[in-house]
Amino acid sequence: MIPALTIENLSKVYDNGFEALKGISFEVKQGDFFALLGPNGAGKSTTIGIICSLVGKTGGRVKVFDVDIDVDFPAAKRYIGIVPQEFNFNQFEKALDIVVNQAGYYGLPSALARERAEKYLRELGLWDQRDVPARMLSGGMKRRLMIARSLIHEPQLLILDEPSAGVDIEMRRSMWTFLRRINEQGTTIILTTHYLEEAEALCRHIAIINHGNIVENTSIKALLRQLSHEVFILDCAESLPEAVALEGFVARRVDDHTLEVEVQKGQHLNQVFAALESKGIRVTSMRNRANRLEEMFVNLVEGAA
Amino acid sequence: MSLREQWVAFMTILRKEIKRYLRIWTQTLLPSAITMSLYFVIFGSLIGSRIGEMGGFTYMEFVVPGLIMMAIVTNSYANVVSSFFGSKFSHSVEELLVSPVANVVILMGYVVGGVSRGILVAIVVTLVSLFFTHLQIHSYFVVIAVVLMTSTLFALAGFINAVYANSFDDISIVPTFVLTPLIYLGGVFYSMDLLPEFWANVSRLNPLVYVVNAFRYGVLGVSDVSLPVAFGMIAFFTVAAFAYSMHLLNSGKRLRQ
Incomplete structure (x- = not known):
């Protein structure tokens, strides 16, 4: 089975000379629930940014379901759904419009876009807020709105950057249940988090990144045995x-x-x-x-x- | 993405852009109608009646094409610069950047959004002008071609400004200190025949001179510059702005880290 994500010797040097990634390599298997951990500034968000095209790489190779981003990035992007750390939607738009528009960017016809938007907004408990401008939603709702938006094209690889930041315990637990369910349905999930309890509760494999290097890459069980x-x-x-x-x-x-x-x-x-x-x-x-x-x-x- | 999917993506961006400026119509459509009405009253009726004829037409007839073009230029520019910079500022541009939509589709979505606002405001201003003067179109082809090319050119210019802008101040500097003076010195209110030869030649370096005169030719049938030269200049600047905008998107400059 081809891996969901293959990263080989990935490096990134920013314009100011900061070396964020020093040739990291790791692989995420299809269907895995994978945690990418590391302290602030370790290179997690840079790695995710490169995978979803928001950051340009300096060297190395990234393949998503065997599609090299240097060869056919649009094809690779279709596999990926991204939930970033910061809210990155137009705060004046309605929740439903944000999700439906995202479907449009993936070329989904309007009827299908609305059908899926309803499905995911309902599943994430946001359907009643569909006509509410995003700025009026609570922090937890905004976070769930970004998850609904990321799933609208039904990606096979879902990447969540600090999904629990600013979310209360009850909301976090229901989000975990939702993520476990879509993982069981076959979606590969990569998660970065500062809540290690979250990584332990959800993930099967883990890579720890520090100062731009992978310092550990193993299963959670094997890690805990150490x-x-x-x-x-x-x-x-x-x-x-x-x-x-x-x-x-x-x-x-x-x-x-x-x-x-x-x-x-x-x-x-x-x-x-x-x-x-x-x-x-x-x-x-x-x-x-x-x-x-x-x-x-x-x-x-x-x-x- | 297939062509059909790219079309869906284009229509999504365009629909979003149109919804945006219609939602805030008091900021996007109304000001031009009010400003232009004031121009018509002050320059056309009050002062114009004392100026007499210009280029063989009443002063009101002479300034109307320039004022319509001024509305098209400022609105197509303002729409794209504020919308695209706003999406950069709120990071919502990332919604597009992470999707497989082609860069040319992103650009055209924003540009056609700007063009549509320019045309809509032009229609409003034209309707307002009918309260003050009688408009007879000399060449519909020239009018339509100049409107489309000019609004596209300034929508592209707005896009370039938005990519380079770091703050909301940066998106008002160009319209205030570059665009407005060029429009005022572009022959909206006077014929270049009135200028001494030296300043008339200097004026020919101003791209707005070609825009205003080509449109005036379409409406009145008179122009201070040759029509083919005017079309050539507008086309040249449009192609150059398009090529540079695509370069910015493809390189990810100021959009991707």
Whole structure:
């Protein structure tokens, strides 16, 4: 099966001399849910900009479903739907007009454009706002409007640049459900996000970009397996003694009822509970101190710095 | 994209452009009608009656073609420069840039939008002029050809201005400091016969002289410049502006990073 996206030795040097991409290569398989992560200024948006023609590349090759953008960019563009980070529609236009016009730019006949616009605006909960000028919509609605617009030509590759920025938790969760559904229906999705919880919840593969280089490119599961240790926060039923020592584990008393325990790779939580049991400590709840992916991300990015 | 799909894309851009200027008609259509009515009253009726004949016509008859052309030039230019710069400013131009629509279709969509506004305002101004004078068209072919070519030329010029503009100030500098003086010095209000030979020759460097005189020929049958030369000049500038606009779009200059 041909990959949805192939990037080979992609480089970008801006006019001011800033080298945003230093010859990165990666591939996204068809049907994948792929996360492109990296700190601000790492090169994520430059990469996306090149794929969808808003940024010119300095060198390298980009192929979308095997169509080289240097050979036939219009054909490649038909495969791509893009949801940018910033709102990029005319704020004075009505929501329905924005989506229908976008269909027109892809050459869709008017009847089909209206049919699809209704379908996606309904699915994204915007149909009742179809005649509202975009500037009157809330931040979350604007974000969903951009998703509806990006899907109007039914692209096989959907690229979302920070889709959850400025979106409340409920809205984010419903957006996740929607994205999972279209991914299950066969659309390949590439996502950049600062919410690592989002990447962990949605994506199967991940590439981490830093200072214009790919520092990791693997599956989320494989990445998490690389974690050398995890730190758990335990809420305890009774007041803890001043010093808590758990055999085989590094434990730290946070407050009267809270304990922090470091579990090394290869150790099991059963062992932690056995050690707690032996000390007569009863646990009411537990959680990770930080998102696991976040910990891995920080390690990789700081390690590369 | 197939030709049919490109046509759909073109019509989408054009329809959007027309809807835009009709939605804000008090800013786009009405001012020209009011301004031109004032010109007709002041220069045509009040002052014109004291000037007497010019080029064998009453002063009112003489200035009407120039004033109609002035409305076409300013409106076709203003439509494209404000619309395209607005879409650049709001980043909504990215909707077009990420789509497979051909650059020539993007350009023609905006340009024909500007042409349509120029023609619509010209019709309004012409209707207003009928309250002040009797208009008899000498050559419909020349009138239509000059209107289409001129509005296309200035719509293209507006596009180039919009691509280079970084702020809303930049889109008003050219109309204020370049276009308006060229129009006023382009023979709208006077015949070049009135100028000393030196200034008459200098005036021939002004492209608006050819536009105004070619249109005046179409309406009145008189012109200060040769008609083939006028058509040649307008055609030359139109082709050059089109080629440069396409170069800007194809290179992505100031549109893509």
